[in-house]
Amino acid sequence: MKDLKLVIKTTAELTSAELLMILKERTRVFVVEQHCPYQEVDDQDDEACHVMLQDHGQLVAYTRIIKHLDGINMSFGRVLVVMAYRGQQLGRQIVAETIKVLRQQFPGAPIKIAAQSRLRDFYGSFGFRPVSDVYLEDDIPHIDMLLEN
Template sequence: MLEIKTTAELTPAALITIMQARVAVFVVEQNCPYQEVDAKDTTATHVMLWHGTELVAYTRIIPHDDGQHISFGRVLVAQAFRGQQYGRQIVAATIDAITQRYPDQAIKIQAQDYLRDFYGSFGFKPVSETYLEDGIPHVDMVQVKKA
């Protein structure tokens, strides 16, 4: 089941499930100690794919740091559900949600560099050189809208 909710709309149980999944992927699996839960979570819109009470896949929608674009990030698929195209499904749902909520805004993301081709399949093009963020190579990408 797909759900899209603001932080204020989440139940405490859903919020804890999301934060546990994010820490498991971005801090523990990627061996990257950083402040995973941040101030952007207070105003984020969360896109979640659930199988019963299990979180299958997740993203959050936030304003981009440049203040001129909408962004999404913290894209994850829970380990037990990987290899089943849920990453494509959650990104497509997130782009659809952004298009509905912010029809005049371009989407700019900070992608892990190894996912360049994955995001390219959704129309994203690199707009920066590769840089390190929290020790992980990233690239800024903007979605090029089809005319």
């Protein structure tokens, strides 16, 4: 897809329409599609930075940048591609853009993520390495992964 626009905004900068668009899609993917009832909108959204690929104002792919729960590392999560746009390498594109944003805004800071373990090789292709055993988070196997400079 060629006419995609990269949009980066803090929660405070989002319009109400953008916030609703993000929350609807996150709920669709992480609660409905993955059959995982949990508190999808959380306190980390208060200070998050949202990285979006948009097609004429419509959300196509998304990530949320946050401070890692360890309080030391930067992190990102809620990585999604809208169903109608899947199969076009947009997951790879949004993750690459997110890493680029993190490198620009927090130079030298390690990036630590809680990846679904089935995506270990995907994140490994960006240079992330496992730093934990597999554990259950909301009944989904996860693994902590770290990307250093």
